[in-house]
Amino acid sequence: MPRTTSGTVPAGITRPNAVEVDLDAVTHNLRAIRSEADAGTKIFGAVKANGYGLGLPAVAEAIVAGGGDGFGLSDPADALKIRRAGIDAPILMYGGMLPGAEAGAFARRWGAMLSVAELEAAVAVEGSARSRTDVIVEVDVGLERLGVGVDDAAELVKTVNHVPGVRLMGITTHLHGIGPAEYLEWQLARFKDVVDTVAIEGVDLELRLAESSATLGTGSHQSLNAVDPGHLLYGLIPRGRADRPSWLRSALIGVTSRILQVRSVSRHEFVSESPLVAEQPTRIGVIPMGSADGLRLLSCGEVLVRGRRCRIVGGMSLEHTRIDLSVVPEAERGDEVMVVGKQGEQEITPQEVEQANALGSAGLGVVAAASVRRVYREPR
Numbered sequence: 001m002p003r004t005t006s007g008t009v010p011a012g013i014t015r016p017n018a019v020e021v022d023l024d025a026v027t028h029n030l031r032a033i034r035s036e037a038d039a040g041t042k043i044f045g046a047v048k049a050n051g052y053g054l055g056l057p058a059v060a061e062a063i064v065a066g067g068g069d070g071f072g073l074s075d076p077a078d079a080l081k082i083r084r085a086g087i088d089a090p091i092l093m094y095g096g097m098l099p100g101a102e103a104g105a106f107a108r109r110w111g112a113m114l115s116v117a118e119l120e121a122a123v124a125v126e127g128s129a130r131s132r133t134d135v136i137v138e139v140d141v142g143l144e145r146l147g148v149g150v151d152d153a154a155e156l157v158k159t160v161n162h163v164p165g166v167r168l169m170g171i172t173t174h175l176h177g178i179g180p181a182e183y184l185e186w187q188l189a190r191f192k193d194v195v196d197t198v199a200i201e202g203v204d205l206e207l208r209l210a211e212s213s214a215t216l217g218t219g220s221h222q223s224l225n226a227v228d229p230g231h232l233l234y235g236l237i238p239r240g241r242a243d244r245p246s247w248l249r250s251a252l253i254g255v256t257s258r259i260l261q262v263r264s265v266s267r268h269e270f271v272s273e274s275p276l277v278a279e280q281p282t283r284i285g286v287i288p289m290g291s292a293d294g295l296r297l298l299s300c301g302e303v304l305v306r307g308r309r310c311r312i313v314g315g316m317s318l319e320h321t322r323i324d325l326s327v328v329p330e331a332e333r334g335d336e337v338m339v340v341g342k343q344g345e346q347e348i349t350p351q352e353v354e355q356a357n358a359l360g361s362a363g364l365g366v367v368a369a370a371s372v373r374r375v376y377r378e379p380r
Contacts, residue, residue: 030066053365055374057085126165170207192223254341307344
């Protein structure tokens with residue numbers, strides 16, 4: 001039989017698994033965030049991890065539609081997706097590449113700013129006097145992860161400003177958003193000290209950016225002129241922020257599959273060896289989604305079929321999972337299976353799944369593997 005090496009899989013024969021996304025929610029949330037931010041604040045939309053797993057460049061386009069000023073990410077592959085979609089907004093690359101000539105060439109070619117926390121890193125990525133590499137110094141004010149310590153930050157900023165093959169664009173910090181208000185104020189005060197110190201030395205900082213939704217609406221931090229609100233863009237509540245703003249809309253509509261087969265089970269020998277163990281249902285459905293698709297962390301142990309909760313039974317294989325259809329005797333092949341989301345009067349919320357799997361607030365889009373299609377709701 002002849003075979004070809006080109007072409008794509010027809011839509012009708014793809015695996016029927018999907019992460020359903022509301023891009024309007026991203027645009028809506030960004031506009032609402034802008035109304036909360038201090039006047040003149042630039043908003044950089046975090047699109048790390050392929051737009052929090054919801055898919056680039058679609059998410060980036062939704063951010064631009066909402067008036068976003070730029071993007072924050074770590075993976076150079078994500079930067080390429082944005083640029084190849086024809087989006088020319090600024091890209092700030094947080095620590096994700098080892099500094100070197102290749103990283104510098106990449107940043108210059110694709111118009112990205114690289115974050116640096118050491119003089120050696122700035123020197124490693126420098127270009128030439130005619131084609132400089134844009135860099136931003138990352139300062140650690142409390143998260144104790146990436147960045148230069150506050151005691152050494154001002155000196156590093158001043159030194160990087162004189163490296164001939166780089167152009168200093170500003171400074172950034174990732175706030176540690178857990179704890180009382182006083183803890184946030186302490187971190188912002190440390191950042192402000194660095195800003196004030198380099199200002200006295202005559203260093204111009206075009207960007208003074210904090211990565212955290214906790215700074216929104218504070219109204220008292222002139223040391224900042226840009227924010228990366230992270231989770232909030234996607235309708236997620238980050239750790240450290242207990243309240244859910246009334247305007248917030250979830251970008252994740254649901255995670256779905258379909259029943260591949262329905263069958264009755266009747267076993268009378270080697271019963272104890274059955275993968276369905278003691279609580280053997282008489283009727284099971286099989287869905288074409290398994291642990292390789294991220295289902296282990298996408299599921300709370302139940303799914304919805306025809307608006308009723310059905311247990312996942314017998315464990316998961318890489319690409320298939322059994323569900324107990326005892327409570328839905330009318331279920332049949334092709335029926336929608338809601339892993340996360342609303343079906344009829346029942347709903348399995350992202351929060352329920354996150355709590356069941358101790359996921360925190362990372363977002364279920366990140367958990368879903370690339371094998372699960374991202375499907376976008378039509379704009380309203």
